[in-house]
Amino acid sequence: MAFNKYTAKSIFKIGSLLVGQGPVRSLVASSYASGTLTLDMSKADTYKITLGANVTAMSITNPTTGQELKLQLLQDATGSRTVTWASNVKLSGGAVTLTTTAAKTDSFHFVYDGTNWRELSRSLNS
Numbered sequence: 001m002a003f004n005k006y007t008a009k010s011i012f013k014i015g016s017l018l019v020g021q022g023p024v025r026s027l028v029a030s031s032y033a034s035g036t037l038t039l040d041m042s043k044a045d046t047y048k049i050t051l052g053a054n055v056t057a058m059s060i061t062n063p064t065t066g067q068e069l070k071l072q073l074l075q076d077a078t079g080s081r082t083v084t085w086a087s088n089v090k091l092s093g094g095a096v097t098l099t100t101t102a103a104k105t106d107s108f109h110f111v112y113d114g115t116n117w118r119e120l121s122r123s124l125n126s
Helices: none
Strands: 002-004 009-014 017-021 028-040 046-061 068-075 105-112 117-123
Parallel strands (some): 046 068
Antiparallel strands (some): 002 009, 009 017, 068 105
């Protein structure tokens, strides 16, 4: 374990994945998702998820009012993966079609209002 004095974070290395923890909550947690996707907001507020299959259920746990979530969804080498959003995710315009091209990323930014995750912005097909 090392302490980064510039970001006030402890840095842990697990295999080749660096995981931060401490007062600065903005960290990236990488994951390979299929089936049910759970995002634990007490652990991170930025997630980069590689879709290894269709996500058939999503759960966002332990949020605090006003907390922001930055979510990057990366298609794997196969592509054409889909996501079923959590019921309390409110997308601008009501729905979104993910980019299905292999190795492409869709990025979303949400804020939690105490009940729902409201989309602030998105960037598709990057």
